[in-house]
Amino acid sequence: MKILVIGELKDNLLSSDSLELISKSVEMSEEVYLCTIGDVENPHAKIDNLICKYIRTNDNKLSTHATANLLSDLINKESIEVIFLSSSYLCRDLAAFLSVDFNSAAVTNVIDIELQNTFNAITAINGGKDLYSTEIDSDKKIVVIRPKSFEVKDLTITEVDQSDFLKLENLPIDTAINEVTIEPKSGPQLEDSSIVVSAGRGLGEAENLSLVNDLANKLNAAVGATRAIVDAGWVPYSQQVGQTGKTVKPDIYIACGISGATQHQVGMKDSKYIIAINKDEDAPIFQISDLGIVGDVHSVLPKLLELI
Numbered sequence: 001m002k003i004l005v006i007g008e009l010k011d012n013l014l015s016s017d018s019l020e021l022i023s024k025s026v027e028m029s030e031e032v033y034l035c036t037i038g039d040v041e042n043p044h045a046k047i048d049n050l051i052c053k054y055i056r057t058n059d060n061k062l063s064t065h066a067t068a069n070l071l072s073d074l075i076n077k078e079s080i081e082v083i084f085l086s087s088s089y090l091c092r093d094l095a096a097f098l099s100v101d102f103n104s105a106a107v108t109n110v111i112d113i114e115l116q117n118t119f120n121a122i123t124a125i126n127g128g129k130d131l132y133s134t135e136i137d138s139d140k141k142i143v144v145i146r147p148k149s150f151e152v153k154d155l156t157i158t159e160v161d162q163s164d165f166l167k168l169e170n171l172p173i174d175t176a177i178n179e180v181t182i183e184p185k186s187g188p189q190l191e192d193s194s195i196v197v198s199a200g201r202g203l204g205e206a207e208n209l210s211l212v213n214d215l216a217n218k219l220n221a222a223v224g225a226t227r228a229i230v231d232a233g234w235v236p237y238s239q240q241v242g243q244t245g246k247t248v249k250p251d252i253y254i255a256c257g258i259s260g261a262t263q264h265q266v267g268m269k270d271s272k273y274i275i276a277i278n279k280d281e282d283a284p285i286f287q288i289s290d291l292g293i294v295g296d297v298h299s300v301l302p303k304l305l306e307l308i
């Protein structure tokens with residue numbers, strides 16, 4: 001079975017989502033293709049035993065259509081059966097193009113693949129409480145995977161040979177983007193940090209977030225949030241953890257004043273070690289916690305800050 005992984009770069013390295021897809025693919029098949037998309041000249045995206053290609057996008061990243069055409073050509077030429085994409089904005093756009101090109105539905109939000117006599121994509125539904133299995137029997141299986149679904153293997157990564165660059169044609173641009181604003185990022189990032197400290201409505205008001213930020217600073221952790229406080233405007237959406245936010249899988253997840261609704265749990269329940277602080281001993285978050293502190297965040301957090 002030939003698998004194509006669509007890779008993406010972050011700071012000239014393969015993104016953690018791409019590494020997950022590659023790790024899963026090499027487990028499933030000996031014929032894995034990796035086509036990385038990025039805007040740097042010398043991408044570190046070549047992996048031993050994989051056939052590695054690279055598409056250098058225009059600096060303004062308006063080349064989705066042309067990129068999809070190149071991918072379709074590659075898929076046809078190499079008779080690729082399975083296409084794995086991450087859930088990034090670019091990959092979801094590309095999945096739509098490929099879906100039309102190959103007249104195959106793209107299955108999205110997938111957390112696992114089951115291979116027996118059939119090819120089945122597993123999706124979590126009902127806020128992550130139930131699993132749903134979709135048999136994909138089309139010639140081309142287009143699968144969009146949710147982040148943190150697979151473990152990353154140790155991979156040796158080197159620079160892609162110039163001869164493996166695929167050249168973009170200059171297609172007319174049918175969508176005009178006048179301005180791209182990239183949100184400035186500093187400190188540990190939610191997706192990659194080994195510790196995440198998250199805040200919920202139990203903090204009471206936005207000013208009290210300083211307690212969570214101070215704890216995160218001391219632990220060199222990223223700060224996450226529930227949808228309740230994102231909707232209340234306390235923090236930006238980029239910090240939301242959960243079904244409609246980010247999926248995280250840190251070594252330690254500290255939930256402060258979070259009830260643990262299933263939609264929040266689906267984004268963090270696979271963290272290695274979960275610590276929860278909540279004044280309600282029946283809060284659902286305690287059902288998935290390794291350490292539960294029943295108490296008021298306004299007294300527990302200052303004490304923790306004193307001790308660390």
Ligand code: FAD
Nearest residue numbers: 200201202226227228242243244245257259264279296297
């Ligand atoms: P609450 O549920 O109000 O919980 C606050 C908790 O704080 C309570 O358990 C309370 O006991 C505790 N508390 C109060 N005061 C204190 C104190 N002083 N000290 C300690 N504890 C205290 N939610 C997400 O988080 N992420 C998502 O991606 C997401 N997607 C959703 C998608 C859909 C389609 C829907 C319908 C909902 C989604 N939600 C999501 C919302 C989710 O259902 C919950 O409403 C939300 O997670 C609740 O956030 P919370 O825990 O901060 O608030």
